[in-house]
Amino acid sequence: MSPNILITGAAGYIGGSILADFLARSDSLIEKNNISAAVRSEEQANILSKLGINVLKLDLTDEKAVVEGLLSNNITIVIHCASSLDQAQALHLITALGKQQEATGEKTYFIHTSGLGAFVEKTGWPPGETKDTGPVFSVEKELADSFATRKTDVAVIEHSKAQGVTSFIIIPCTVYGRGTGEWNQLSVKIPIWIQGSISQKAVYKFPEDTKVSGVNISDLTALYSQIVKKIVQKETIPSGEEGYYFALAHEIVWSEALQHLAIALKARGLVTDSKIQIWTSDEAAAESLGVPAPFVQVLFNADENIVAENVHKIGWKPVWTYERFLQNIDDQIQDVVDLGKAKSSLVDSLFAAVRG
Ligand SMILES: NC(=O)c1ccc[n+]([C@@H]2O[C@H](COP(=O)([O-])OP(=O)(O)OC[C@H]3O[C@@H](n4cnc5c(N)ncnc54)[C@H](OP(=O)(O)O)[C@@H]3O)[C@@H](O)[C@H]2O)c1
Incomplete structure (x- = not known):
């Protein structure tokens, strides 16, 4: 039963x-x-x-x-x-x-x-x-x-x-990807980055080239x-x-993913240039992304070095690859255009933590 x-x-x-x-x-x-x-x-x-x-x-x-x-x-x-x-x-x-x-x-x-x-x-x-x-x-x-x-x-x-x-x-x-629930259908990191890029009319990145898992x-x-x-x-x-x-299903190399994003945003006329700009400080990045400055590095610029074994032991077989993620990056933009600002209780709780 x-x-x-x-x-x-x-x-x-x-x-x-x-x-x-x-x-x-x-x-x-x-x-x-x-x-x-x-x-x-x-x-x-x-x-x-x-x-x-x-x-x-x-x-x-x-x-x-x-x-x-x-x-x-x-x-x-x-x-x-x-x-x-x-x-x-x-x-x-x-x-x-x-x-x-x-x-x-x-x-x-x-x-x-x-x-x-x-x-x-x-x-x-x-x-x-x-x-x-x-x-x-x-x-x-x-x-x-x-x-x-x-x-x-x-x-x-x-x-x-x-x-x-x-x-x-x-x-x-x-x-990443559009959620299928009845209420919040937007994730955190990528929608936030897209919203920041649209409002600044340019895609920005940190100086370092980090990779994360997706x-x-x-x-x-x-x-x-x-x-x-x-x-x-x-x-x-x-x-x-x-x-x-x-x-984790695959790696994401931020600089490459952001370049794909910039090209897709430029094609939609949502940024003025597909050339990536570099943030000059954490405060500038935090302002652009709409998160508290003390957490901006951890959330958006942390190099990850993790290996997933238990998920495979139990027979998990993810179907999305890095190539598929890059090819479909415009869908992430469409989700933000359709759904507006990402509402994340994680970001809310980080602001609450900073306020004490
Ligand atoms: N999305 C990601 O990429 C990601 C990655 C890694 C880990 N996580 C973690 O996974 C968890 C879920 O993420 P998510 O993106 O699904 O977040 P989300 O969209 O903000 O969903 C969290 C939900 O929990 C509800 N909730 C919060 N506090 C509650 C309380 N005291 N009582 C009852 N309900 C409460 C919220 O209610 P309201 O609708 O009323 O706010 C919201 O509907 C978070 O802890 C997040 O840190 C997320």
């Missing part, structure tokens, strides 16, 4: 796309009738209810409401996409899963969405290659206090262990589905301290 699955952040880009993907592929392992979505506004709840699924209007910072919501809906799997930073949200959900397990004797699972910022040198991560099959947990634990996402990952793993809940940490890299949203949602299917089929896959999954 298909378990009851709750997707948090279901009005967001990743959570909304996972929800749409799960509904589209509804089968005996992931059944539509067993999917619940958590959102925090009445308007979002009304829109998602039209999909014929169970919608919980929940503020995930409210522990009592979270525990009641999960227990009254017999939730045994949570896919958490509302915040990689806010530890309290994750801990409340795990506490609720622990209570659910205690009440029914049925095993429970927590799938956490983290962020790649935890694993780059600019946030204090050690230099050199990092494999998701390596000692990621012990290094995160040692460096937990110096970056909020690392602290949350460690708390997720330790609290899950204490509650008897099986945990997995998914680390999406630069996610994944199309459809490949990312397929990874969540793959993990849920393994859980339902009772297959043992890496979890807890070993349960890190780097969701």
Whole structure:
């Protein structure tokens, strides 16, 4: 029998796309009738209810409401996409899963969405290659206090262990492509860069030539589905301290990607020149991209050196390649033209962190 699955952040880009993907592929392992979505506004709840699924209007910072919501809906799997930073949200959900397990004797699972910022040198991560099959947990634990996402990952793993809940940490890299959810369909980095370029009528870059890892949203949602299917089929896959999954499909060389972007923007008349300009300071870059200056390097200019092994061990096969990404870069511009400003709770929370 298909378990009851709750997707948090279901009005967001990743959570909304996972929800749409799960509904589209509804089968005996992931059944539509067993999917619940958590959102925090009445308007979002009304829109998602039209999909014929169970919608919980929940503020995930409210522990009592979270525990009641999960227990009254017999939730045994949570896919958490509302915040990689806010530890309290994750801990409340795990506490609720622990209570659910205690009440029914049925095993429970927590799938956490983290962020790649935890694993780059600019946030204090050690230099050199990092494999998701390596000692990621012990290094995160040692460096937990110096970056909020690392602290949350460690708390997720330790609290899950204490509650008897099986945990997995998914680390999406630069996610691109139009989301398929009902609410926010724009990702963060690339739409922000496009908006900045349109408003400045030129594409800017940092002086350094960095490379990052990319994944199309459809490949990312397929990874969540793959993990849920393994859980339902009772297959043992890496979890807890070993349960890190780097969701990377291919590299993106920023200078090359931005050159493609500049040519496509110029062809649309959205920038005056396809020649790339160089930002002279972090403040200028932050202003152009609309993010707080202290975070601009970590978000947009961090060289990544990560290797994904666990995702392949469980049979994930992304279909988007770097060549396909470059060939379809104009679609990213169309998404921004259609949908306007990217609304990201990550950027909101970074501004809140700077304000203190
Ligand atoms: N997009 C990427 O490229 C990327 C890459 C790596 C990691 N991530 C991480 O993945 C997570 C999801 O990203 P996303 O792009 O899907 O973000 P998003 O579009 O901003 O979605 C987050 C959703 O969570 C909801 N939420 C936030 N706090 C909540 C609370 N206290 N109670 C209930 N709901 C709450 C938000 O509600 P509202 O709609 O009311 O704001 C929003 O709908 C984030 O933690 C992000 O840092 C994203």
